[in-house]
Amino acid sequence: MSKGERTREAILGHALDLASVVGLEGLSIGALASHSGLSKSGLFAHFGSKEALQLATLKAASNAFVAEVMAPARAKPQGVERLRAIFENWLAWTERHDGGCLFVTAAVELDDRSGPARDYLVGMQRSWLSALARQATHAARQGELRADLDGEQFAFEMYGIYLGYHNARRLQRDPDAQRRARIAFDALLQNYR
Amino acid sequence: MSKGERTREAILGHALDLASVVGLEGLSIGALASHSGLSKSGLFAHFGSKEALQLATLKAASNAFVAEVMAPARAKPQGVERLRAIFENWLAWTERHDGGCLFVTAAVELDDRSGPARDYLVGMQRSWLSALARQATHAARQGELRADLDGEQFAFEMYGIYLGYHNARRLQRDPDAQRRARIAFDALLQNYR
Numbered sequence: 001m002s003k004g005e006r007t008r009e010a011i012l013g014h015a016l017d018l019a020s021v022v023g024l025e026g027l028s029i030g031a032l033a034s035h036s037g038l039s040k041s042g043l044f045a046h047f048g049s050k051e052a053l054q055l056a057t058l059k060a061a062s063n064a065f066v067a068e069v070m071a072p073a074r075a076k077p078q079g080v081e082r083l084r085a086i087f088e089n090w091l092a093w094t095e096r097h098d099g100g101c102l103f104v105t106a107a108v109e110l111d112d113r114s115g116p117a118r119d120y121l122v123g124m125q126r127s128w129l130s131a132l133a134r135q136a137t138h139a140a141r142q143g144e145l146r147a148d149l150d151g152e153q154f155a156f157e158m159y160g161i162y163l164g165y166h167n168a169r170r171l172q173r174d175p176d177a178q179r180r181a182r183i184a185f186d187a188l189l190q191n192y193r
Numbered sequence: 194m195s196k197g198e199r200t201r202e203a204i205l206g207h208a209l210d211l212a213s214v215v216g217l218e219g220l221s222i223g224a225l226a227s228h229s230g231l232s233k234s235g236l237f238a239h240f241g242s243k244e245a246l247q248l249a250t251l252k253a254a255s256n257a258f259v260a261e262v263m264a265p266a267r268a269k270p271q272g273v274e275r276l277r278a279i280f281e282n283w284l285a286w287t288e289r290h291d292g293g294c295l296f297v298t299a300a301v302e303l304d305d306r307s308g309p310a311r312d313y314l315v316g317m318q319r320s321w322l323s324a325l326a327r328q329a330t331h332a333a334r335q336g337e338l339r340a341d342l343d344g345e346q347f348a349f350e351m352y353g354i355y356l357g358y359h360n361a362r363r364l365q366r367d368p369d370a371q372r373r374a375r376i377a378f379d380a381l382l383q384n385y386r
Contacts, residue, residue: 022305023218023302025218099305107360107363108216108301108302109301110364111293112214112291121364126365156361156373157357159357160353160355160358161357163356164349164354164356167300170300170301171301171315171318172315180345180349184346184349184353191383
């Protein structure tokens with residue numbers, strides 16, 4: 001990694017922290033300058049525009065998500081065990097970032113818009129849902145889940161549990177959110193057994 | 194209703210439409226003036242500040258939600274039948290508003306903030322979750338759902354299904370979102386039977 005790349009990486013770390021609190025719309029070059037202590041002109045040199053900064057931040061969040069949620073779960077055998085690891089890493093990911101999951105915030109910010117940031121988020125979320133569906137289908141092929149399981153339906157329901165958890169944890173500040181999410185996820189696995 | 198009250202009501206109708214698309218943060222006096230064709234000074238006379246306008250819009254959304262989702266379901270017998278009616282009205286509520294459900298947008302906008310709008314939203318959502326929990330508990334007492342049912346857990350899971358539906362419908366523009374949500378809700382009822 002060149003010095004320029006390392007600097008960009010460090011800036012995107014700040015951008016991710018900031019965006020998870022203020023949202024993608026709140027992530028302007030000016031706001032990032034105040035948050036990171038870097039100069040506006042330096043940030044402009046790196047990103048060129050607010051839109052480019054938002055897109056780069058979504059991409060950085062996506063890399064972080066793969067590294068923190070998906071990659072460590074690959075150490076587990078495919079199927080239910082890996083699904084459980086993914087679910088736990090996903091909860092931990094939310095706890096680790098001050099403002100919760102940037103993708104949840106970005107989803108409601110971008111759902112009425114068009115443009116590269118929305119397209120990127122939709123594509124990223126589709127890949128994520130497909131990865132969950134594939135893992136559930138694999139579990140079904142191994143006999144851990146029902147043979148007639150609809151993987152996409154499983155992924156839809158797992159995503160819903162996560163969103164319910166995110167809301168309970170972030171808006172309601174419910175200390176029981178993790179426990180409730182685990183009960184719901186166990187019930188989902190049970191239902192498709 | 195006095196003429197002043199009717200005017201205020203009509204303005205809040207515009208505010209609700211606008212906020213469901215641009216979010217609560219995008220709902221400024223200036224944006225509402227452009228959207229509604231009313232003068233900024235007239236809107237200031239009604240609301241006084243952006244914060245007061247946001248709070249009044251949340252309250253108007255809350256009244257609309259009760260009228261469109263909760264009230265019509267009261268025609269159904271308490272228990273599972275009423276829960277089903279609530280669920281269907283809730284999906285229809287989302288379809289009826291251009292930008293989807295304002296509360297979903299507001300929840301991620303306000304989860305890192307403090308102030309009257311957040312307090313109001315948290316209180317409103319708690320009442321809603323309690324109403325769902327009470328209805329599930331009632332169904333359990335009637336023998337339609339398991340006697341040892343945890344009403345709050347039921348409400349948490351029902352809310353998650355709704356959020357998953359909202360995401361699939363609004364961000365993914367998934368034509369299957371309603372069908373998937375109904376399958377998930379049936380599975381929830383089945384699981385607690």
